[in-house]
Amino acid sequence: AQKVTQAQTEISVVEKEDVTLDCVYETRDTTYYLFWYKQPPSGELVFLIRRNSFDEQNEISGRYSWNFQKSTSSFNFTITASQVVDSAVYFCALSQKLTGGGNKLTFGTGTQLKVEL
């Protein structure tokens, strides 16, 4: 069974602080994909990143960076110099490819990030 754990339910930071959101996953698949989605207060789910299990290079996109460590089954997300607009719920997800086509995303419980002035 696949499982994603986001142990941090809620994090509050002051603007310009760096913040790291943790994600730990469990899977028996050798090939899998990990994702991060953002859900701002408006409610939509915004795709941030997709990472496959064979690519352990860290990725940076502007103020966002991701650290994938297969040895610890973790895929952590860091926001540098946080801003109020980063306030949202962030979901980590693990994907399983289906034989019939498409894939099934198992989501973590989300981390509510609050960035205050």
Add this chain to the structure above:
Amino acid sequence: DTAVSQTPKYLVTQMGNDKSIKCEQNLGHDTMYWYKQDSKKFLKIMFSYNNKELIINETVPNRFSPKSPDKAHLNLHINSLELGDSAVYFCASSQGRTAVIRELFFGEGSRLTVL
């Protein structure tokens, strides 16, 4: 142009009623999904269709019946609504027949409130 659109965005109804939520995607994807997000923000897959064929049915009560008239549409009909059905329902789509797993694109969600 909205890539994945759902209607209605808000739905308030009485227990016991039947309601439908419609979803359409213009991305050319062949796989569509319904996810349910409960009051604690937990997201769980309900159904997935690939080219109009059901490929996932995650132990959802049979009061929920998805229908896919074509690969661009996936509707959700719910019979005999119960209080516990109150949630936000998200439609999503992805490119299915690829060697790699692609990301899901989500609609804006349909908030269902059962009174």
